[in-house]
Amino acid sequence: MRWTIKPKPAQKNIDQLSKDLKVDGLVAQLLLQRGITTYDEAKSFFRPQLSHLHDPFLMKDMDKAVARIESAMANNENILVYGDYDVDGTTSVALLSSYLLEQYPNVATYIPDRYTEGYGVSIQGINFASDNDFTLIIALDCGVKAIEQVAYAKENGIDFIICDHHRPGKMLPDAVAILDPKREDCQYPYKEICGCGVGFKLIQALTLKHGGDIDELIPYLDLVATAIGADIVPITGENRVLAYYGLHVINSNPRIGFKAIINQIKKKSLTITDVVFIIAPRINAAGRMEHGQHAVNLLVETDFNSAEKFAAAIEQFNLDRRNLDQQITEEALVQIQENEEENRFTSVVYDENWHKGVIGIVASRLTETYYRPTLVFTKSGEKLAASARSVKGFDVYNALEGCSNCLEQFGGHKYAAGLTLLENQYETFKAQFEKVVSESIDPSLLEPDLAIDAKIELHQIDDKLLRIINQFAPFGPGNMTPVFMAEKLQDTGYGKGVGEDEKHIKLSVFQKGAPAFGAIGFNLGDRLDRIKNKNSFDAVFSLDENEWNGKTSIQLKLRDIR
Incomplete structure (x- = not known):
């Protein structure tokens, strides 16, 4: 992943908002990064009211x-x-x-x-x-x-x-x-x-x-x-x-x-x-x-x-969906590995027997794997239907507009869309979609970007900070969970692989002059060697609560390690 630290607001603005709200400078920085610059805006953010809805x-x-x-x-x-x-x-x-x-x-x-x-x-x-x-x-x-x-x-x-x-x-x-x-x-x-x-x-x-x-x-x-x-x-x-x-x-x-x-x-x-x-x-x-x-x-x-x-x-429909989703994702990955030439900017796959109800989920899975605009096609009556998914920063709807001469119909959003076309247009569309994307996408968007709100020291983390961050919720696009970066961390020696095939890691990390925190890294099992033997490493994480034996503690939810 490409680590990108968001620009830090001007120190005078951090100091002013910190003073107005009587909060730590780090909290003021997080609010400013979300476009919240005044006491009244912060009040609306932390205490949403139905009266704030538009006429x-x-x-x-x-x-x-x-x-x-x-x-x-x-x-x-x-x-x-x-x-x-x-x-x-x-x-x-x-x-x-x-x-x-x-x-x-x-x-x-x-x-x-x-x-x-x-x-x-x-x-x-x-x-x-x-x-x-x-x-x-x-x-x-x-x-x-x-x-x-x-x-x-x-x-x-x-x-x-x-x-x-x-x-x-x-x-x-x-x-x-x-x-x-x-x-x-x-x-x-x-x-x-x-x-x-x-x-x-x-x-x-x-x-x-x-x-x-x-x-x-x-x-x-x-x-x-x-x-x-x-x-x-x-x-x-x-x-x-x-x-x-x-x-x-x-x-x-x-x-x-x-x-x-x-x-x-x-x-x-x-x-x-x-x-x-x-x-x-x-x-x-x-x-x-x-x-x-x-x-x-x-x-x-x-x-x-x-x-x-x-x-x-x-619930039974959902279980059936999960099984199909897993099966079709595996088949689609094989198709990409076997048939696609290198240096492609898109993934486009098709099988007439794939279940139309899960191709959108499969497209999302493939996008996570190869990180490029992706379409998954299946047969739908006399036509082919597809679900499209995109990567952060690239408008797949606009790309489909650039291929509209091949399409019967399409609709959707910047990051997700659906379309249908005649079967004899499939190869033409596939080539044209690759051409449109390759000529319009910034190549840096084909590498996952990990946006970091702030670089911090572990000693800045305490219960009060977590309580305030929890009040930032509900989280989602435009108001993502705050993500932090800390440097020169070490594992206490507890670090181990956990879960099926040890695909996750669980560890206890410390930084010079700060207490240790428990940490969990989902799907980061392959990084275990990097933190063994008390090797120094940097980490990107969000803050989470961990409940164990009736006790609650702060836990670092790791996003990446290097």
Whole structure:
């Protein structure tokens, strides 16, 4: 890994903020690096308030969306809440449908089948709406590029409200309202909310319109926090407020469906990391292995016994997903090793038998291994479908735009996207994608970058520092866990390999003039020789708590050693 120490703010600014907040200079430095420069900004950071949320009517078309929903209710129309099959989509559908059903009965949900319909708004879904007398579809986490589908719906007497957060194309669908902060003509102050976040702004607007209070919506924030974590959006601004309160709901009074999942994993208090790696994969597994509607059923369930049955089924989907993910990753790695020439800037692999539901996860695994923009293709009906993943600093969506002449459709974000193409275009696309990436990527981005907040001495670490750092949470893009570097460390002689095949290391480190700290390095087992015999080494780490025999101590969570 390439170690990069973030620029240190001006000392006078550190001293001033340290004085204003009555905190250590190191804490002031960490806050300044996060763009927090004043007492008031620090207060908002450490004590997020729902009152900090923006007025939802600042979002383009919000007034039109609210008016159309009110009209549908007044005229006794059937409303179909339609969403993507991933975590962001299913939580969005659960959020909006359960909110609307609190006050109006004629509401149903629809999740497209990943395999027969694919991503986004489908003709099949619109036919379902037409056959069942729905006259309004509210699409969540999809739809901003569904020009033909929305036109088809209009021909069949069905209106659309779109709640999306993906980048629009050059044209917008002919919908009644398009709520998307990434619209060029949308002046909404915060652009990075996820699909479920846009859905939340819609129910916030509906609540405000009827004289309600934001506190009424707190029970929905467990869904929003889960979507924020799963969709890897920045945990800054509104997202930070929503994630902060949503985590509190998850840990204090979660909805029945979440309670059923938490009971299975038997974990007392969940962080945003737990949501990302424990809750989200289970919700996602339904759409990957069977059907996303299973996830919606779990998330809206109000009977605990029924929820437990749904959760047990989803747990099995997740186990199946993990087995497939491991198998396909191994096959893809072999394909890369056997078929790819050296000095490539991309990894593109294909097997018609790979399970479409896990190719996104496999793409992430391959990116971690080879650290370059990666696509994993499989057969999807008459076409090929792929999931794309990128490396830090490189916009894979823009790279796909540069290959759009080969593609049937594509969509997504800077670091993750999906696409389809005709099978006879595969080799052409593969060559063109390599060309576009090789001509536009900074070669330094092909080496993992380990960003370090500050170089410190071990004697600076104490319980007070850890308590303050814990208040920086929830962590995520835009507000990552503080990472430190310390030099000239030594192991006390305790260091050893642990875990299966000793792929992790556990040690006790000290620095001249400072007490020893326990340390754990996951997937750093191959570095054991570097710390043996009290060799001096540098380390990059975050701070963690270790509980053992009822005692809690500070532990260094090692990221890298040299």
